[in-house]
Amino acid sequence: TNEFAFADDPFANMPKLRARLFANENPLGISASAKEAIIKATEIGNRYAWMEFGQLKSLIATDDGVKPANIMMAPGSSDILMAAADHFAKGGGTILTSTMTYDDLLQRAEKFGAKIKALPMTKEYKFDLNAIKASITPDVKLVYIVNPNNPTGTIIPTPELEAFIREVSPKVPVFIDEAYIDFYEPADRPKLGKLVAEGMNVILARTFSKIHGFAGLRLGYAIAQPDMLKILHAYTNGDFAVSITTLMAGIASYKDIEWQNHCRAENAKARAYTTKALADLGYEVIPSATNFILFPIRMKTKTFEGQMFGQGIGIQTRDFNGQPYCRVSVGTMDEMAIFMDGFKKVVG
Ligand code: PLP
Structure with a gap:
């Protein structure tokens, strides 16, 4: 490995993830x-x-x-x-x-x-x-x-x-x-x-x-x-x-308009599923027009992030005004089910 490249990049040694939901990528690939x-x-x-x-x-x-x-x-x-x-x-x-x-x-x-x-x-x-x-x-x-x-x-x-x-x-x-x-x-x-x-x-x-x-x-x-x-x-x-x-x-x-429409529709479906699943657990999700969701969490960002990554679920966390948030990219329906399952394990 190149010891100089990405010396401080947290993603450089990323473990293999079951759900890669930290970078707002298209989970369906290219057309x-x-x-x-x-x-x-x-x-x-x-x-x-x-x-x-x-x-x-x-x-x-x-x-x-x-x-x-x-x-x-x-x-x-x-x-x-x-x-x-x-x-x-x-x-x-x-x-x-x-x-x-x-x-x-x-x-x-x-x-x-x-x-x-x-x-x-x-x-x-x-x-x-x-x-x-x-x-x-x-x-x-x-x-x-x-x-x-x-x-x-x-x-x-x-x-x-x-x-x-x-x-x-x-x-x-x-x-x-x-x-x-x-x-x-x-x-x-x-x-x-x-x-x-x-x-x-x-x-x-x-x-x-x-x-x-x-x-x-x-x-x-x-x-x-x-x-x-x-x-x-x-x-x-x-x-x-x-x-x-x-x-x-x-x-x-x-x-390829058909492919774009397909990706947009799949994204909307998986986003709606995740938004509802989080709301059902009492989490207040910010209404999203994109391929990711942000919502306040009730534990420290580092603890939450560590426990999610520990289960092979990549997400991002941020603190704004002292409030910790999770940002989860919208993956496939399967990935979002993995996310929700892992989330429930972490928050109890
Ligand atoms: N702008 C915003 C708001 C983004 O979220 C990103 C990437 O996630 C970028 C720009 C840069 O993306 P890229 O360089 O891949 O076009």
Whole structure:
């Protein structure tokens, strides 16, 4: 083993789990169409991927009502988050966000000199957009919002989010991390691309890691103004960071609406089952629009986590305001039954 790699990564020596529910992955894998595309890609792995990223950008641009020039591909949306963190941390300044949200961008920006101002969420565990608006001062360089949010699973009503972007983005860039957007029912999905098309200073970050099951294959993209993409591109290799194999699989999966609908429906079923099973035990689950669930637990996070992992059940735990919470990803129905069984053993 490489003694330098992952020296402090808790997942590096992960035991074999019966239910892997700690990373919000797609338990159903990648689609048959994506697998087929990967095999085809082996024949042209010697070629640079100009045509393929162009094709995928065109498909996304059409759906989002933007131009291909508004899109930059990346090996997962993390690269977009890191590029934004590096850029907006430069020279200090503040990034405005909320507590109880995904903090990869925030931690990176802090490391490079940014101050992070995280405002409390509403009592429904949502971003408090009014409080954020009221906190915009000249030192705020970026507003970071995650919708649907991780780890709370909550969503901001689309009209409120749109109005917020219209009001705030002329003053300060707004970053909307849409990693879990594919779990909206298609008719309810926010269409923030139209705000980019109108020229607003908003950056949308999307990923194939969730409903498409590409967490290991690595594919994501940003939608923003071309000038902003040019800035972010200075911190990444942009489109060319993605392999032709991943792009071809991504194109196949993107077109495979049937597979996406199947994954969304299976997720909703297993999520409803788990939410009800926890509620039946008296646990108050935060209503989730995503492929994970957050709920308060009644024991110390480390004790709970140790006892769950000890049974081969991977979950995550967090403390917010001194209250311990469990975040469990939505797996298959079988995995959720294993989770509930293990949970009952731990809580007695
Ligand atoms: N943003 C959010 C809110 C996430 O939860 C994740 C991963 O779980 C990411 C971004 C990054 O995902 P990826 O780099 O796999 O696209």
